[in-house]
Amino acid sequence: MSMPQTIATKMPKILIVEDSLSIRKTLALRLKDITTDIKMANDGLVGLKMANSHNFDLILSDVDMPNMDGLEMLRELKRNKQTRGVPTILLSFMESKHDISIGYEAGAAAYVKKTSTTEELKKAITEVLSKNAANRKSTILVVDDSLTIRRMVEAGLAKAGFQVITAANGRDALTKLVKDTPDLIISDLDMPVMNGIELCKSLRTDAHYAAIPVLIMSANSERSMIRNMIEQGASSYLVKPFNMEQLVITVEKLLSEQFQMIFQERERLERERTMMLATIASLIQALEARDAYTRGHSERVSQYASGLGKHMNLPSQDIEALVMGGKLHDLGKIGIPDNVLLKNGKLTNDEYQNIMRHPVIGADILKSIPSLKRILPIVLHHHERVDGRGYPDQLKGAQIPLLARLTGVVDTYDAITSDRPYRKGLSKEIALDIISKASGTQLCSECVEAFMDYIK
């Protein structure tokens, strides 16, 4: 796993519990690259007190200490709801395998030898912090009709840093889901009111909850039973009795698989987006290759439109649509014959009718690309007029989609200010004057007002 967020964004708060003053000081020095937010305690009793009154991200504790040793302190920390989520690393001298396993049983997140190098110590701390930070972001719903099992599983998961909610049966779980959607559900199989399989089935048919992994716990280890559970939508199962370590490992695995799935989906969308952008680029190229005089026009409209959208505090999806809509608003000109599109003199009525087809042609080309759905209204309606005398649909006022009205204003501005084969571009002042005169008839007055404020 990469660097944990806690380290990248905020200094972790660490408690060092150690009876030797010189070792305490040396440890603090060795951790200075990770954090300077360090408190110290000289035995387990003081450590416990401090852990209760501060919100530590990690505790680094010696084992042998007077008054209260590290193991006893650790057990106390894990008994307390408030402190059991704080990961604790035990520091040892020459502990035997047996001692080490006692430490893990008491709830240690890791064991580090006192003789280890600073790099090794830092690596262990970083790993523990990162895992704990990842777990802390996950909420797990534990469903079991036995209060004892609920409490036991809840305590075990909380020790590993997870947020836990509980429910007494499937029906109860479905009610709790609405308030607090978990990242994972651990459910008993046999329960009154609604059992684990029924819960699974119900979740899988609800689009909101279908993606939540469900881990079934059952004393039944028959193959056919397990196969049936998986078929009904269980992601994995644990055969009772199991120990907490097994449970936590399974939970972490399921959550990372889910993370992988989300990650892959994001990558797929990103690929689709890149392809779409390449399509757009080639469409614009095709358009501008023909009509050298409007080269750069689409790019400028895109920049003005998105700038104005931001100025009007529109949501980010709209800004994105304005960026692409601006680039593609005149795409339909691809379908207009050269002798009309590139004509130098005045257009005849027929030729003008021909040009007026470009919004519909553009929209027709783009409607086959699903991810461009949001920009279709811009392409189709950027030549509508608020007085209903525009084209292609003679929409009026607010019937014209806002993004199309907005693009209409900046399109007009750029057409006036840029050079044409038959005339030089007009000045900004003249353009703004023309635009303000067109406000309320050709152009949307709110958009004009916002544009004046934006461009000044």
Ligand SMILES: [Fe+2]
């Ligand atoms: Fe146009």
